[in-house]
Amino acid sequence: MNNPAAPSGMAPGTPPVLQLRGIGKFFPGVIANKDVDLDVWPGEIHALLGENGAGKSTLMNVVTGIYQPEEGEIILDGYGQTFTAPQEAIRAGIGMVHQHFKLVQAFSVAENIHLGWDEAPRLASPAVMEARTREISERFGFPVDPAARVADLSAGEQQRVEILRVLARRARLLIMDEPTAVLTPEETGELFRALRAFRAQGNAVIIISHKLDEVMEISDRVSILRGGRKVGTFRTADCNPTMLAATMVGRDIVRRNMRARPEGAAPIAPQPIMQLRHVSVRDDRGVETLRDVSLDLHGGEILGIAGVAGNGQRELTHVLTGLMARTSGEIMLDGSVVERADPALFAHAGIGHIPEDRLRSALAPSLSITTNMALREYAEPPIGRHGLYDAAAAGMLARDIADLADVTIPDFAMPIRNLSGGNQQRLVARREIRIASRVLVAAYPARGLDIGAIATMLGYLTDLRDQGVAVVFISEDLEDLLNVSDRIGVMFHGRMMDVIDAENADIATIGMLMGGREPTDLQPGGTQ
Amino acid sequence: MATRAFQRLPTAPAGRILALRLVAIVVSLCIIAGVLALSGHSPVMLAELILRSTLGSRFGLEDLALFMCPLLLTGAAVTVCGTIGLWNIGAEGQFYAGAIAATGVALGLHGPVLVMLPLMTIAGILGGMAWITVPTLARAYAGVNEIITTLLLNFIASLLTYYLTTGPWRDRISGAQVSTRRLSVSIPEMWGIVHWGFPVAIVIVVGLALVLSRTRWGYEIRIGGANPEAARYAGIPVRLRIISVMLLSGGLAGLAGMFEVAGTVHRLQGGMANNFGYLGIVVAVLARGSCLNVIPAALLMALILDSGIVMQTQQLSASVILAITGLILFMIAIGDELAHYRPVATTPAKGKAS
Structure with a gap:
């Protein structure tokens, strides 16, 4: 399953555009990727599927030269390659469109296309750049207005500019990270049409997504990552969304019943x-x-x-x-x-709330631990009385929360960002549980x-x-x-x-x- | 990889900052002395003269207090605004607006001092608030950058002052240029020429420090400044807090203008703000966001201004003082950054440096 023969209709001996062999990438304490093999053939749209943290983005950062893998090799058109910088990946024909666009908002479309491009003419007047952009846009079938300012464009149009930027640099492998996350359904339809046209010219696309129905619609094959490793590669025609979802999250589940209530626990309230x-x-x-x-x-x-x-x-x-x-x-x-x-x-x-992005939206990183722990109770006694804020009472509260959360804190006056992410998280959880x-x-x-x-x-x-x-x-x-x-x-x-x-x-x-x-x-x- | 000899701490301990700032000031003074020596002045003589005529004489100390008074208030104005993460660059304009409003009351109304002074104070505060109203609403409701709007209003306020002092309010009695007549009401003096505005300004700064650290409102402002998203999450009405903080900031700068008119200059004069509004930004930067630190920061700035007067008597250009201010700020910024670094004991490489 991991090494299927070249798809039918391809000349025998055609190498895959991209082959990954045993890619491993480690961060301190984290295995981001391990033993990942992947083949992407010319004329294929390959979906990469996985939960948050499954290692999709890391893998693509390895392919585009942003990270260097600790293990394994990258083979392009049958030749081994090492990328020490993203520019080398671009020169080798790999282009990535990130989920968060990397465009200069105040520049025109033409200026963005030519930015950092070694083929940009030395004397680049707006007229010249716009004419070149118009030509590129027609050649690849992505209509854009070369003179428009990027800030004035919709998300879908900005994405088109990003794609053109990559295609103008002669990309044969286009990698798209969550391309439809910011698009309306109509824009998604347009994007998919364009991707199919790109595929028809013998190019390849890797699309990162966790929208199952879109994967079903656009891709030829699907590879699923879980916990940094590849679970398998499947022909999309053989898949259905249910099976994909199950493979994505599925693992050996240990069922432990924590539903049993101890003596004296509150029953489920009828109202x-x-x-x-x-x-x-x-x-x-x-x-x-x-x-x-x-x-x-x-x-x-x-x-x-x-x-x-x-x-x-x-x-x-x-x-x-x-x-x-x-x-x-x-x-x-x-x-x-x-x-x-x-x-x-x-x-x-x-109503307490432990938000998903708690470190960003539930804490003020530069303020003290005490101040942060008072965020939910500063308006109520003992901390808040008659419009005052009792710092001593807030200190007591912070101590209580830290004790319950089992976090050792050397100094409650230090900024909370000095704590580790895990400890910040425990403190937030405890603070919310209190209210x-x-x-x-x-x-x-x-x-x-x-x-x-x-x-x-x-x-x-x-x-x-x-x-x-x-x-x-x-x-x-x-x-x-x-x-x-x-x-x-x-x-x-x-x-x-x-x-x-x-x-x-x-x-x-x-x-x-x-x-x-x-x-x-x-x-x-x-x-x- | 060479082993790193220094490690950057996310927060610098206050003691280190203070020590390095003292070093920075000493280094700046050495550079200034060098430049003065090269241009043919004797640094030792100048230093002696400056010390004698600022800290070493009654007149010098009185001048120091008079310089400090507006700097305390404009510095506090910028600091308070900075607590919620906004920059009030317009203290200069609000200073003028407060001065104009107070002068208007003094010129237009007649009554006993006990009535007139409170009226002028209120007018000064309201004048400063009025001047920051448009930037405040633009910021709170339309997200317009307050740095630009407050800055641009400075020029309007300054020109308005010139217009009034050369036009409708010009001095028709003594014929002084670009000035109103001497106001009949003034803040009583407490020590030589130092008026009661000085201790009031100190009390206000201390009071603000307490308000920011010891009230619910202050807490909400601090959270709103540190992370607006967290403030929203906690149900803090950030927009209302922005409005109240900016108005307070404008009011403080306006009060500085009123004190200057009624306590020090006794007239409205063109150019009388004397950069106090802009120097308030310097004071706030030196104070690093703490109201209590505004007091020593304003003292340092007042010392520099006071020295400038002495230097002018020694045929040194008035712009020397701006250069000195810039140099000291620059050195202090370097000191503050260096305070983040801690030497790491260079152990023989056991593991690989990451």
């Missing part, structure tokens, strides 16, 4: 604390990122949210914590409708923690549940989800596909729902 009724959210581009989601959160229950990242989990967390306004539907707290998205109001109602008297929304709380710390984190969640708090636990890890959740909701394309009882849930069913299969299509105890 929901919080309810979502047909809640939808649209982003600035008008794309619906959360579609018609209805949910009940009961005290004393853990609701797990499964799904491939980017299917509406972020929007769901933000709606549940008042950070994002809904476009339609209703949110009810204790039976009464909440009119406004107001994070202060939600926090005050006892979560009714609901805790925890987005990927175990991400980036080691195994022992993950167990502790899951223990925090079950402790909260036993105290009668409603816990929303968003994770990519099916094992953790199945072990602690009472119910599991599965998200796909912003929709809550189904909410199933965790006790009887099987991975195959969840995998199918994650791949977008309608629950009505599934047989009970469905097989794959």
Whole structure:
């Protein structure tokens, strides 16, 4: 499976455009890639699939010369290559379009195309550059306005400029990182048409994605990475989204039942604390990122949210914590409708939030540990009284939180960014658990923690549940989800596909729902 | 790879910063002495003269206090604004606006000092606030960069002052150029020519330090400045806080203008802001975001200005003082950066340097 013969219709002896053999790339304490083999043939669109942190981006950074691999070789058209700099990869015909465009916003399209290009004419007047750009744009079939300023272009148009930049440098292998993440459906359609045209000329494309249906639509073959290693390469025609989702997240799952309540634990409350009724959210581009989601959160229950990242989990967390306004539907707290998205109001109602990007959005890195630990309780006694801020009380609180989180802190006055990422994360988790008297929304709380710390984190969640708090636990890890959740909701394309009882849930069913299969299509105890 | 002899710390300890700043000042003084010696002045004589006429004499000390008073307030204005992550470059303009408003009250109304002084104070503060209102609203509601808007308004305020002092408000009694007549109301003097505005300015700076570290509002400002996203996450109304901080900043600079008019100059004069607004930025940079540090920073700046007067009596150009200010700031910036580095014990390479 790892070394298929050249696709049919190709002259015998044609080498692959790109061959990777045993690529390994290590960072301190992390194996980003190990033993990765990959073949990309001329005239093929090859999808690279995997969860966050599966090693896709690292692998592509190796191919484009941004990183140098510690192990393995890169073979282009049958010849071994080493890239010591990205420029060498570009000269060898490998072009990458990053998820976050690397364009100069204030420059025109023509200027961006010619920037850092050794074939740019020495005397480059705007007219000359625009004429050249027009010619390039027609040659490759990506229409752009050469004189337009990049800042004035839509995301789709900017992406076209990025692609042209790469193609103008004679790329034969185009690598695209999450190309559709910023596009509207129409723009996605245009992109795919252009990629097919590029393929028809005998070139190759590697497309990184975790949108399964797009992978199904555009790619000829799919390679799946998990934990830095390649799981396998499949012909897309032989795949379906369900099987891809299962392969992506699937592993040997150890089921441990953490649902059992200890003596004296709070039972699941019959009345929901919080309810979502047909809640939808649209982003600035008008794309619906959360579609018609209805949910009940009961005290004393853990609701797990499964799904491939980017299917509406972020929007769901933000709606549940008042950070994002809904476009339609209703949110009810204790039976009464909440009119406004107001994070202060939600926090005050006892809703804690461990956000996905906690180090960026839940902390002020340059301020002291004490100051950061007071973020949720500064307005309430003992810290906040009569508009004052009691630094001594805040210090006591910080000490309490650090003790509970089991983080040793030499000096509470030092900036919190001096702590390790893992410790910052534990402190945030503990701080949020403190205020979560009714609901805790925890987005990927175990991400980036080691195994022992993950167990502790899951223990925090079950402790909260036993105290009668409603816990929303968003994770990519099916094992953790199945072990602690009472119910599991599965998200796909912003929709809550189904909410199933965790006790009887099987991975195959969840995998199918994650791949977008309608629950009505599934047989009970469905097989794959 | 050679072993690194220095390691950069993410935060520099305060003691190191202080020590290196002293070194920086000494180095700057040596450079200045060298240049003066080359241009035919005796640095030793000059130094002696400067010390005697600034710190060593009553007049010098009085001048020092008068220089410090506006610098404390403009420095605090820039520092407060910086706490929420914004730069008020317009203290100079707000200074003029406060001075104009206070002068307007003094020229237009008549009453006992006990009524007039509070009225002028309020007018001065409101004048400064009014001058920063447009940049504030533009920043809070449209995200317009406050550095540009506050800066540009400085020129308008300065020209407005020239217009008033040569036009409608010009001195018709003594015929002084580019000036109003002497105001009938003034802040009482407490020590020689030092007026009560000086201790009030110190109290205000200390009070602000307390407000920023000991109130909810101050806490919210600090969080908003350090990470606006975290502030939003915590439910802090960042926009309202930006508005209140910027208005406070403008009010402080306006108060500085009122003090200068009613306490030191006793007239509105063209050019009277004397760069106090811009030097407030220097003070704030030296203070590194702490209100209490504004006091020593303003003292240092006042010493430099005071020395400048002495130097002018020795046929040195007035621009020398700007050059000296620049040099000291430059050296201090280098010192602050060096304070981040710690020598690492160069152990014989056991592992590979990463």
